[in-house]
Amino acid sequence: MTSQTFFPVSQDHCKDFGKISVPKRLLFGPGPSNAHPDVLKALALPPVGHLDPFYVGLMSEVQELLRYAWQTDNRLTLPMSGTGSAAMEATIANSVEPGDKVLVAVKGYFGHRLVDMAGRYKAEVQTIDKKWGEAFTLDEIEAGLIKFRPAILAMVHAETSTGVCQPMKGIGDLCKKYDCLLLLDTVTSLGGVELFIDEWGVDLAYSCSQKGLSCPPGLGPFTISPRAEAKLNSRNGKVPNWYLDVSLLNKYWGSDRVYHHTAPVNMNFAIREALRLLSEEGLENSWNRHLDNAQMLWEGLENLGIELVVDKPLRLPTLTTVLIPNGVDGKAFASHLLNNHAIEIGVGLGDLAGKVWRIGLMGYNSTSKNVDKILNIFETELPKF
Numbered sequence: 001m002t003s004q005t006f007f008p009v010s011q012d013h014c015k016d017f018g019k020i021s022v023p024k025r026l027l028f029g030p031g032p033s034n035a036h037p038d039v040l041k042a043l044a045l046p047p048v049g050h051l052d053p054f055y056v057g058l059m060s061e062v063q064e065l066l067r068y069a070w071q072t073d074n075r076l077t078l079p080m081s082g083t084g085s086a087a088m089e090a091t092i093a094n095s096v097e098p099g100d101k102v103l104v105a106v107k108g109y110f111g112h113r114l115v116d117m118a119g120r121y122k123a124e125v126q127t128i129d130k131k132w133g134e135a136f137t138l139d140e141i142e143a144g145l146i147k148f149r150p151a152i153l154a155m156v157h158a159e160t161s162t163g164v165c166q167p168m169k170g171i172g173d174l175c176k177k178y179d180c181l182l183l184l185d186t187v188t189s190l191g192g193v194e195l196f197i198d199e200w201g202v203d204l205a206y207s208c209s210q211k212g213l214s215c216p217p218g219l220g221p222f223t224i225s226p227r228a229e230a231k232l233n234s235r236n237g238k239v240p241n242w243y244l245d246v247s248l249l250n251k252y253w254g255s256d257r258v259y260h261h262t263a264p265v266n267m268n269f270a271i272r273e274a275l276r277l278l279s280e281e282g283l284e285n286s287w288n289r290h291l292d293n294a295q296m297l298w299e300g301l302e303n304l305g306i307e308l309v310v311d312k313p314l315r316l317p318t319l320t321t322v323l324i325p326n327g328v329d330g331k332a333f334a335s336h337l338l339n340n341h342a343i344e345i346g347v348g349l350g351d352l353a354g355k356v357w358r359i360g361l362m363g364y365n366s367t368s369k370n371v372d373k374i375l376n377i378f379e380t381e382l383p384k385f
């Protein structure tokens with residue numbers, strides 16, 4: 001019992017709220033995508049303590065499964081408690097020291113986010129830039145490395161704002177040649193697009209749970225190579241972000257199992273199941289499924305007379321950018337699909353705002369049945385706009 005009789009914030013605002021009920025949606029936007037039903041079941045399991053021996057065993061399984069999904073042997077591979085942006089910030093916070101030269105290859109919205117973050121950690125940030133909808137050639141990357149001689153080259157593999165997949169072969173070798181680390185955003189590629197962290201010479205990478213892994217948002221997979229670990233270990237000062245400092249986090253995720261923060265245990269149940277499903281399907285099968293369904297979507301849209309933004313060889317199988325036809329109100333069409341058909345598609349960001357729709361087919365959602373649904377809805381509804 002409280003002795004206080006007056007509550008400054010009244011209960012009146014809350015007491016009529018009913019039990020939560022969430023509308024069913026088909027999430028064909030840039031993410032989140034629909035979670036796999038088995039992943040949702042795992043999420044709803046009763047929590048255990050974050051130092052419970054069962055949970056500690058599960059943590060190791062999540063790490064092993066993540067190494068498979070990323071094709072890496074990196075010891076320090078773990079899901080950050082937070083969304084993709086937290087893992088993104090972790091790569092920067094742990095690798096950048098004040099005054100370090102960081103070169104960001106910007107070809108869309110998330111490249112700009114990397115620029116912003118690296119600047120906040122007091123890097124000397126330089127950029128090379130490409131028109132939204134295009135990718136960098138090896139020659140352009142090499143010219144940037146020669147010109148700026150950075151300590152870190154940061155770039156986005158799968159640019160969700162444009163639907164471009166950056167060809168990666170050879171970039172890691174260039175980074176070794178010019179003695180810099182390679183930092184890669186794999187938020188919209190992990191699980192859905194060919195990705196070989198070790199073979200490609202990627203030193204720092206991050207991703208998310210809510211796209212190709214068919215899991216809800218809430219975790220940000222993170223990995224760091226021995227080369228980048230060496231840079232971390234020779235820092236002059238502490239990592240300027242306590243929560244994301246992997247040397248501290250490794251005391252929990254590594255053999256010591258010392259408390260760092262209260263892990264979101266249910267999210268880790270969920271990602272463990274999501275990654276298990278991916279390994280059961282097999283990476284190559286998953287990549288092929290995403291590509292086959294994307295190709296079906298591209299062909300179907302083009303048959304309807306709809307133009308795609310990205311040239312075919314650079315198209316991202318997980319996310320397709322579609323030019324809004326002249327005279328059509330893109331936002332109104334997207335709202336119509338959501339409100340009347342329970343289908344979410346994305347609208348444009350940054351340079352492509354108002355010009356494109358973004359259609360995601362990621363993880364559990366990448367099926368031929370879903371492609372048919374999208375094509376049917378475009379065929380029947382678009383002429384009304």
Ligand SMILES: Cc1ncc(COP(=O)(O)O)c(C=O)c1O
Nearest residue numbers: 083084085110160185187188208
């Ligand atoms: C390429 C890319 N990088 C980073 C992010 C940030 O991830 P999150 O929104 O999970 O924080 C996103 C989100 O969509 C993304 O598409």
